[in-house]
Amino acid sequence: MVHGHKGVRFQNWARTYGCCPEMYYQPTSVEEVREVLALARQQNKKVKVVGGGHSPSDIACTDGFMIHMGKMNRVLQVDKEKKQVTVEAGILLTDLHPQLDKHGLALSNLGAVSDVTAGGVIGSGTHNTGIKHGILATQVVALTLMTADGAILECSESSNAEVFQAARVHLGCLGVILTITLQCVPQFHLQETTFPSTLKEVLDNLDSHLKKSEYFRFLWFPHSENVSIIYQDHTNKPPSSSASWFWDYAVGFYLLEFLLWTSTFLPCLVGWINRFFFWLLFTRKKENSNLSHKIFTYECRFKQHVQDWAIEKTGEALLELKAMLEAHPKVVAHYPVEVRFTRGDDILLSPCFQRDSCYMNIIMYRPYGKDVPRLDYWLAYETIMKKFGGRPHWAKAHNCTRKDFEKMYPAFPKFCAIREKLDPTGMFLNSYLEKVFY
Ligand SMILES: Cc1cc2nc3c(=O)[nH]c(=O)nc-3n(C[C@H](O)[C@H](O)[C@H](O)COP(=O)(O)OP(=O)(O)OC[C@H]3O[C@@H](n4cnc5c(N)ncnc54)[C@H](O)[C@@H]3O)c2cc1C
Known part of the structure; x- marks a missing residue:
C-alpha cells in the first residue's frame, strides 16, 4: 500500500514558488499511482503530479495531494x-x-x-x-x-x-x-561557436543565421546594441572546452552576483553591468565541442525570474522592447534576453501550434536570493508580446487567463473538451490551471 507524508514543503528550483501539499506521495509503481487517485476520489481531493520541480511558476503547486514521480524513473x-x-x-x-x-x-x-x-x-x-x-x-x-x-x-x-x-x-x-x-x-557531437555581434546585424541577417547554423540562438544585452551569437552544429571534432574557472565563476558568477546585488540599491548600474560584462566575457570568439547533451545543457548558476513567449515577429518585437527600455530609463533589464527559434507543430496547446516561432526569454536575477523589482519590465514585455500575437511558455509565470488563451490557441476549445472528458471533476486542477481554464 502506498504511504503518503504530511508536512512536506515543496519549492520550485528558483525558490520563487512553493506550497504545502496536504499529502505527499512518491509511488513506485502504476498500482500505487492508481491507489493515490482512488484515495483522492474518495476524499474529493485535488492531485498534482510533480517532476523535477523546475518550473518557474506555480504550475506544479497544490495544497491537495502531490505525487512526486522520482521513483518511477526507469x-x-x-x-x-x-x-x-x-x-x-x-x-x-x-x-x-x-x-x-x-x-x-x-x-x-x-x-x-x-x-x-x-x-x-x-x-x-x-x-x-x-x-x-x-x-x-x-x-x-x-x-x-x-x-x-x-x-x-x-x-x-x-x-x-x-x-x-x-x-x-x-x-x-x-x-x-x-x-x-x-x-x-x-548519437552526435556538437561544436558550439560563440561570437559577438550587434542587434542590427543579427536582425538584418536573421534568415542567413538561421540557415547557417542548425541550432542558432542569440543573446541580446539590454541597454546596449550588443549581441552574442551562438551557433551549435554537428561536428566530428574531438571534445574541447574553453571553460575557465576564473572567467566563468570568479567573474561570470561571483563578481556579477555582487554587482547585481549592488544594483538593487543603484538600479542605474544595470545598463553599465550589461555593457561591462559583454566586454569582459563576450567579445572574443569561443569554441567548445562535445556530445550533444553536454553542449545543449549548461549550468544555470543564478536563481531567477523569467518570462518566455513564443512569437512570430522577432525583429519588430525586440526593437519595440528596446524602444520601451530607452523611453523608460527607470525600467531596468538584466542580461541576457535570449532569443531562440522553433519549428511549428500540431500539438493543441503547444506555443508553436501551426507556426514556426521565436521565443524571447527575459530574465531578472535574484542576487543572493533578493527579489529585484521587475513589475514594470514584466508588464511592458507582456503587452508587447500580446500585441505581436505571442503565446506564453506554460512553465513560466504569466498573467494570462482563459480569455487570452481562447484568442491565442485555435484548438483551445478542443483541448478543453478533451480535458473535461478525461477529468470531469477537475481532480488535476490547481490555482494556476484554474486561471487557464475558468
Ligand atoms: C534553470 C532552468 C533552465 C530552464 N531551461 C529551459 C529551456 O531551455 N527551455 C524551456 O523551454 N524551459 C526551460 N526551463 C523550464 C523547464 O524546462 C520546465 O519548467 C519543465 O517543465 C521542467 O520539468 P520538471 O520535470 O521540473 O517539471 P515540473 O516543473 O515538475 O512540472 C511541470 C508540469 O508538468 C506536470 N507533470 C510533470 N510530470 C508529470 C507526469 N508524469 N504526469 C502528469 N503531469 C506531470 C506538472 O504537474 C506541471 O504541470 C528551465 C527551467 C529552469 C529552472
Missing part, C-alpha cells in the same frame, strides 16, 4: 532499430543521457538543463532552438496516461490520436503520464 525499452526509447515519465533527462549514450542514441534537441523529467518537459512545452526542430514534445511518439478514474490510455498517432495530440503538452491537467516513448537519433 528506462523500460530501447528499440535500436526504430531508435526509440520508452521511459517512465519520472526519469530525469540527466539519467537518461548516459543510458542513450550506451546505445549510441541521443535526443535531437534539449532545453538548457537536464535535471528535469521526461513528463515535466513535455508537459510544459519545453523548447530549445533550431528552426528545423520542434519543442521537446515533438519527439514523443507514444505515451501512456492514467486518467482520474484510474484507467490507462495508450496514446499515439494511431491509438487515441486526439488525446495524443493534446497530451504531449499536457500541463499536468489530463492525468498522470506514466510512460513516454521518445524518437531518438544516432
